[in-house]
Amino acid sequence: MDYSKLGKQFIGGEWRDGKSGKTLPDINPYNDEVITAFQIASVADIDDAYQAAYKAKLEWDKVNPYNKRDILENAVKYIEAHEEEITSIIIQELGGTRLKAAFEIGLVKNMIKEAATFPLRMEGKILPSTEDGKENRLYRIPAGVVGVISPFNFPFFLSMKSVAPALGAGNGVVLKPHEDSPITGGTLIGKIFEEAGVPKGLLNVVVTDIKEIGDAFVEHPIPRIISFTGSTKVGSYIGQLAVKNFKKPLLELGGNSAFIILEDADIDYAVQAATFSRFTHQGQICMSANRILVQKTIYQDFVDKYREKVSTLTTGDPSDPQTIIGPVINNRQAETLQKLIEKGIEQGAVPLVQGKITGRMVEPTVLVNVKPDMVVAQEELFGPVVCIIPFETEEEAIEIANDTRFGLSGAIHTSNLERGVEIAKKVHTGMIHVNDVTINDEPIVAFGGEKQSGLGRLNGEWSLDEFTTMKWISVNYGQRKFPY
Missing domain, CATH: 3.40.605.10 (Aldehyde Dehydrogenase; Chain A, domain 1)
Known part of the structure; x- marks a missing residue:
């Protein structure tokens, strides 16, 4: 062409x-x-x-x-x-x-x-x-x-x-x-x-x-x-x-989607789904998972496996079939992400994975010790940056998920599907998916x-x-x- x-x-x-x-x-x-x-x-x-x-x-x-x-x-x-x-x-x-x-x-x-x-x-x-x-x-x-x-x-x-x-x-x-x-x-x-x-x-x-x-x-x-x-x-x-x-x-x-993982979830599957939900197209999707909420009883197990999975993601030339993460669209986006990461660390977040930012190439960053009121948990992270937040009860998970001015998408992982649906009803979003990714769009289903x-x-x-x-x-x- x-x-x-x-x-x-x-x-x-x-x-x-x-x-x-x-x-x-x-x-x-x-x-x-x-x-x-x-x-x-x-x-x-x-x-x-x-x-x-x-x-x-x-x-x-x-x-x-x-x-x-x-x-x-x-x-x-x-x-x-x-x-x-x-x-x-x-x-x-x-x-x-x-x-x-x-x-x-x-x-x-x-x-x-x-x-x-x-x-x-x-x-x-x-x-x-x-x-x-x-x-x-x-x-x-x-x-x-x-x-x-x-x-x-x-x-x-x-x-x-x-x-x-x-x-x-x-x-x-x-x-x-x-x-x-x-x-x-x-x-x-x-x-x-x-x-x-x-x-x-x-x-x-x-x-x-x-x-x-x-x-x-x-x-x-x-x-x-x-x-x-x-x-x-x-x-x-x-x-x-x-x-x-x-x-x-x-x-x-914009969005600030929560990806909720309950203690009865399939952790290995949740790791894969959470990775796809955050890092597809460098995280430049309005439905991307900005906040991963993990029940405390499985928190460390999930964090260890998620860190291992994220470390395998290749950043580089988007024309290379092996590349998972290419460049963000412009310098302004990269600079904004840099500032958000720095602000998060300043407020007490700890980088579980901290990738380099070179021009428009932004490697994955995963932040833990994130509190729901931190800037990185409140703003849309339009790039390969994600927060992990622990919770005790499903009521707390719902409260954290709803603690945002956004309400676009979300996901809930649990082995009890109807429990997942009941929680989904209480999260204030236009769309939310049980045992799936936050990034969904189908031609005959209401989107908004x-x-x-x-x-x-x-x-x-x-x-x-x-x-x-x-x-x-x-x-x-x-x-x-x-x-x-």
């Missing part, structure tokens, strides 16, 4: 440079090589993109639902035909490993397959009326145009998680990927749907910088929904801005967080609800009698 061809804006069905005159280099986080460079989009480009989406949506309305389904299925076929090339750009642009790329591509294909069913699920209802001779009809219709803002960690999937369902539900879309993942989270997706056969302008991709466009992407009058995935701090601002401008915000934000981890639910019927609206049209077959 020629990445230079994807180093353009995709607006109105045309590949072109942005009008701002400023350049954004797309840099490989492992070796600093410039993959390509974008002429970034201006406020005028944002307007062009939304206008194009609005017009193309009217054309999309006329397409037979079965043809819409076929077009979305074509997107899956294109991905399957170019899987190795897509793997390559995930490695180069994100520092993702081959394992991570395969995981992400699989999620994307399943999400598009689910979205391809949406055109045939735009069902309405006929309801009775309090008035004689009157019929109430409810029509499910597209919301209109959706603005999507995606993050850098799983950008191919987390962009597609909104883009594909929004298109399947009949909307036009403007996608703004993160500046660290403009191809994987943006122009690659534009290329896929261009090849799949969507009308020109239905999907637009604008690569830009907030310093250039300010709030224009959210404040533009055309989009009815703003779907944002990213940090809680930015998500709070975008959500308020969207509501202020009478748009619906969908927010998938509580508290400061987000607003709204995506996937399956929930995405269909979020990206459509119900319109009431009543029909009076007779004539009403009026009181005056």
Whole structure:
């Protein structure tokens, strides 16, 4: 795949440079090589993109639902035909490993397959009326145009998680990927749907910088929904801005997931699951386990085995199939992790494993003697750093798990499954998994967080609800009698 061809804006069905005159280099986080460079989009480009989406949506309305389904299925076929090339750009642009790329591509294909069913699920209802001779009809219709803002960690999937369902539900879309993942989270997706056969302008991709466009992407009058995935701090601002401008915000934000291990758990299995839950894609996943809570009776046994397991994780070149942990996305992320580790140690945490931080290469760090109120236990650790916290009783575990402003995911390990479910009900998260990992996402299951981890639910019927609206049209077959 020629990445230079994807180093353009995709607006109105045309590949072109942005009008701002400023350049954004797309840099490989492992070796600093410039993959390509974008002429970034201006406020005028944002307007062009939304206008194009609005017009193309009217054309999309006329397409037979079965043809819409076929077009979305074509997107899956294109991905399957170019899987190795897509793997390559995930490695180069994100520092993702081959394992991570395969995981992400699989999620994307399943999400598009689910979205391809949406055109045939735009069902309405006929309801009775309090008035004689009157019929109430409810029509499910597209919301209109959706603005999507995606993050850098799983950008191919987390962009597609909104883009594909929004298109399947009949909307036009403007996608703004993160500046660290403009191809994987943006122009690659534009290329896929261009090849799949969507009308020109239905999907637009604008690569830009907030310093250039300010709030224009959210404040533009055309989009009815703003779907944002990213940090809680930015998500709070975008959500308020969207509501202020009478748009619906969908927010998938940060997490501080607790991985609870009860004394009757299979320790060896819990070690494997906790390792995967923390270190997959360098821990740069909102659902990653930040806090491992271990019952005191098995604490030392778990800690010994976990330290041994973590010490086997290889850090290095993400293109090497043996590499488990590649680079974090940028220097800012590495510096933040360094500061959090230092703060944790300053507050009394002890490094069970303390990896080196060299540029963007962050080796695993495991902190013990962590108290629930320490900064490292309260903040999202978006990297290969994890805390282990002991607890006495399940009530204490629940209290610690809930002692956070976040509420995204979690996991509970126990041999008593129903006990695990009962504990899960008491942990304030949108999602939690018994005898599994904290990182789960399935195309037909409601996905979303509580508290400061987000607003709204995506996937399956929930995405269909979020990206459509119900319109009431009543029909009076007779004539009403009026009181005056």
